[in-house]
Amino acid sequence: MATVQETQNSHSSTTKNEHLPLVYYHRSPSFNFSINQWLEPSFRLLEPDHPEFSSLSQTVKALVVVGPTPLTGETLDKLPGVEIVVGTSAGVNHMDVAECHRRGVKVTNAGDAFSEDVADYAVGLLVDVLRRVSAADRFVRAGLWPLNGVYPLGSKLGGKVIGIIGLGRIGSEIAKRLEAFGCVIAYNSRNKKPHVSYPYYANVNDLAANSDVLIVCCALTKETHHLINKDVMTALGKTGVVINVGRGALIDEKELVKFLVRGEIGGAGLDVFQDEPRVPEELIGLDNVVLSPHRAVATPESMVALRNVVIGNLSAFFADKPLLSQIMPE
Amino acid sequence: MATVQETQNSHSSTTKNEHLPLVYYHRSPSFNFSINQWLEPSFRLLEPDHPEFSSLSQTVKALVVVGPTPLTGETLDKLPGVEIVVGTSAGVNHMDVAECHRRGVKVTNAGDAFSEDVADYAVGLLVDVLRRVSAADRFVRAGLWPLNGVYPLGSKLGGKVIGIIGLGRIGSEIAKRLEAFGCVIAYNSRNKKPHVSYPYYANVNDLAANSDVLIVCCALTKETHHLINKDVMTALGKTGVVINVGRGALIDEKELVKFLVRGEIGGAGLDVFQDEPRVPEELIGLDNVVLSPHRAVATPESMVALRNVVIGNLSAFFADKPLLSQIMPE
Known part of the structure; x- marks a missing residue:
């Protein structure tokens, strides 16, 4: 009382x-x-x-x-x-x-x-997937270094073509960071940005076909729901990487899981999922994915x-x- | 035959x-x-x-x-x-x-x-430690997201003062990348670089006292052996982070382990160790460290x-x- x-x-x-x-x-x-x-x-x-x-x-x-x-x-x-x-x-x-x-x-x-934090995290996920940072950390923690010796090499950032989907505030901050890594930037958005010199692709399929990595950071709307579908992932190809810091439903998650499990794309860094906090069980055992509990957004x-x-x-x-x-x- | x-x-x-x-x-x-x-x-x-x-x-x-x-x-x-x-x-x-x-x-x-690859990896380790990328991945893989809910926030990169120890080719590439994240760069090296505008600290202790993060990427010599000692870590302080992509013996590893275990520094991203492939057992259970099997170097x-x-x-x-x-x- x-x-x-x-x-x-x-x-x-x-x-x-x-x-x-x-x-x-x-x-x-x-x-x-x-x-x-x-x-x-x-x-x-x-x-x-x-x-x-x-x-x-x-x-x-x-x-x-x-x-x-x-x-x-x-x-x-x-x-x-x-x-x-x-x-x-x-x-x-x-x-x-x-x-x-x-x-x-x-x-x-x-x-x-949140733009800078999300951009930082997207870049962190990309370095992690390409250079296998958290997979290597798992390898060390499991005591495998003395047993297995050298851990497989990852892949270099410099020279990679990064297709940014949604070049708003977050996408622009991602581009700024990745330019410093020597990456080549291309983008897709609803409309071509008048003051941006990066190559613009009106069609996500075309962007995927010409990119090594897709970073998804656009708004989720009726139009962008399952924007990253089977065709886009096929166009991205076997060594392609998908980073999602937007919303889970921007990607057809069932298809993504299939592509990752079959090795039909190279890897993924996912901060968001379709049915959070549920993460597809098939992803848990994969070494070419980095799984994050929707934490890109904030510090x-x-x-x-x-x-x-x-x-x-x-x-x-x-x-x-x-x-x-x-x-x-x- | x-x-x-x-x-x-x-x-x-x-x-x-x-x-x-x-x-x-x-x-x-x-x-x-x-x-x-x-x-x-x-x-x-x-x-x-x-x-x-x-x-x-x-x-x-x-x-x-x-x-x-x-x-x-x-x-x-x-x-x-x-x-x-x-x-x-x-x-x-x-x-x-x-x-x-x-x-x-x-x-x-x-x-x-290797300069660009090492620099990429150093930045990857830093984003990982500050934003807890691989710790969050562990959290998701352990199935804790639906049980524990929101994962603790990490810390923002922008505005952090990054003390780079060794501003040679690798250190300069690291600086270039971190500037794009909005970090503030300072450095220590044998001599002040004539054409570099970042603040120079002749003494590593002074650099540590004025930095949020130390990134160690200098050569291992008699003079730099155990350069990061107890005093430097004390100067760096409780929220300070150490990233090592140089050589294990640049850090007094026994002291580093004590500081990390006691929470007397904030975290560490370590690609190199004093007695590779042996990693100090005490680090394996810590969530504020990222452990890497000497793989920064190459792709x-x-x-x-x-x-x-x-x-x-x-x-x-x-x-x-x-x-x-x-x-x-x-």
Whole structure:
């Protein structure tokens, strides 16, 4: 039971935060990531268990979506005054952005907060797959070095053609890093980028046929679902490598598993899967894959950047200033 | 027993290759790497089991050292006509270079053949340690993702101060790559480099105190033996990371193990060890280290580059032309 002192404090704090802008805090309870401690100093958070939910839900104007919590029209129906949806991730496929835009609701994402971390991780996965870093670590830990002697050589980064799928903020950061390794960059995206000199392939199959490595870092949409299919992997070929730091469903995972098991592509570095946290059993025993539990996205340093962009978007909205990372309607 | 055909071939090939320049092929039988197939088309190789060894050993002018085969004054005593020692590795601590120079024997190493591969691998180890790539892969393979949920975040590369120890060819390639990640470079080497703008620290302790990461890629000499000692690791501090792609004995390994086990430094990525292939048992269970079986050095692509520099040095010597990668006397 709360002491008088605590009750008074709590009361005084409630009174105080009634002057703060109201923000609906949309978070799946199963998701163990919360950002309320970031928001509470500046905003008054509304959750469904709030005693005045029925009245406040009619007037709340801003909604923050925590991590990959799904956001549908059904949620928006219950919050008719919402004018902005502030996402906290780079990818927004868990939110019905089209429905938001149809209702005239603005949408923001994590902006640039995670781009460098994701790019670093993508490059780390690529070096790992090509040079067999984690497979070699397994070899050493299993005590095989003194028994088997020399570990098989990996493959050089320099000179490899890297096909980047999605040359947005993340893809551009990946390209910058890999140029320093002497890699040759090519890309696919919805449209050719006017100020980019890397060769552009409108068709992913053509990009795959001309690349040693595909790095998948585009948004997951209806159009990009299973973008990396059987044909693309066939075009990539036996020594080709796939790195995925986007979303699991960008790749036809069943086909990928078959190609890897049969040795019909060279290897893969996968931070994302179709049915996370489930990872296809067939991949567990393979030495030419690096498996990662959707951790490309963040470091403690980038979480600070995320806090800044989330608070920045909310503050800008309430001050009627330009948003920091708005997703524009197509 | 050889067939007549084989004997004839062998005889005819012996006759043919008597016109080729004679090269002493110095290779420890325990070492499972040989380059005779590279050399035989252009040179006549002399080994101790050759029927005419006693006479040819007095006249042979060139000696090639295969991999880390030790070369001492004792070997040179048996080959009094040797004028050049052609090494096939980047580091030459297995060869008594000072003794060669004292005798007026020229020495070459692998030159630039491996620099890019070593640099790539060093960066791969760093991304792996900071972002926990292979530890996360272990987590996934052990089936822990569905059980434990979110894997702990690693640490961002951008903004980290990377102290490079030895800013030669390899160190410079490492710096180039890490600049693209937004890292800040500092270095230590025997002397300040005149055309390099990175901050120089004459003292490794000072470099460690001002760095988040130390990357060790200098030559192993009497002066650099156990360069990374207790004091340096203390200066590096609790979150500091050590990457070693040089030689095991550059680090006081016993102290390193203590610092890692006690959490007195943050982590390590180790491609080399003091007593290879023995890896300290205490490291096997640690998640903040990446263990690699001395494989930073090479890829099939760089082996081609090595072949070119080895044959290039031998050909230049016999043609009295400038050597490609001569190690000059101090």
